[in-house]
Amino acid sequence: MDSGIASVVAVQSNQTRVEVGLVGCEGMTGTSVVLGNDRSPHSTYIQVAGEAQRITAGELRKAIKASESLHGLLLKYVQTFMVQTAHTAIANARARLDARLARWILMAHDRVRANKLPLTHEFLSLMLGVRRAGVTEALHSLSSQKLIDAGRGQIVVLNRKGIERSAGGAYGQPEAEYRRLIG
DSSP states (O other), X not given: OOSSEEEEEEEOTTOOEEEEEXXXXXXXXXXXXXXXXXXXXXXXXXXXXXXXXXXXHHHHHHHHHHOHHHXXXXXXXXXXXXXXHHHHHHHHHHSOHHHXXXXXXXXXXXXXXXXXXXXXXXXXXHHHTSOHHHHHHHHHHHHHTTSEEEETTEEEESOHHHHHHHHGGGSSHHHHHHHHHTO
């Protein structure tokens, strides 16, 4: 993607859906093709509109066969995405909701590269797998600390460093792995 955000969502057999990763200008969807598979068990949804490049799975396979350096770079990206999904699982299992929300806002902010994020309470509740009321309470907490301004259908980042402190250990390791492997 050149801009915008796509959510990679795991779907259980009972149709339970939980976001497991975010993709923006730093990456791509279709990691299963890079790993040699023909399909993914996950769904991908565009959450923030933007621009993207597109290639068919067959053309991507041809490009990977033709270029070892491309294949190597794509495998490094797959590793960084796997680290992100693992840390999403850790955050979902262990972090308080306000820290998980702070992490999600930071990840969206990294990808949108603007202080205004077009996000609704309803959308955030789906992505975080919690009730809308919990998201509203967590947003109020971040707002009362003057870290964000949460309006109708958008969140404005006011103090990124403060949001990072609120996220605590839930944010940072996947981003560091991305910088280490890709730059």
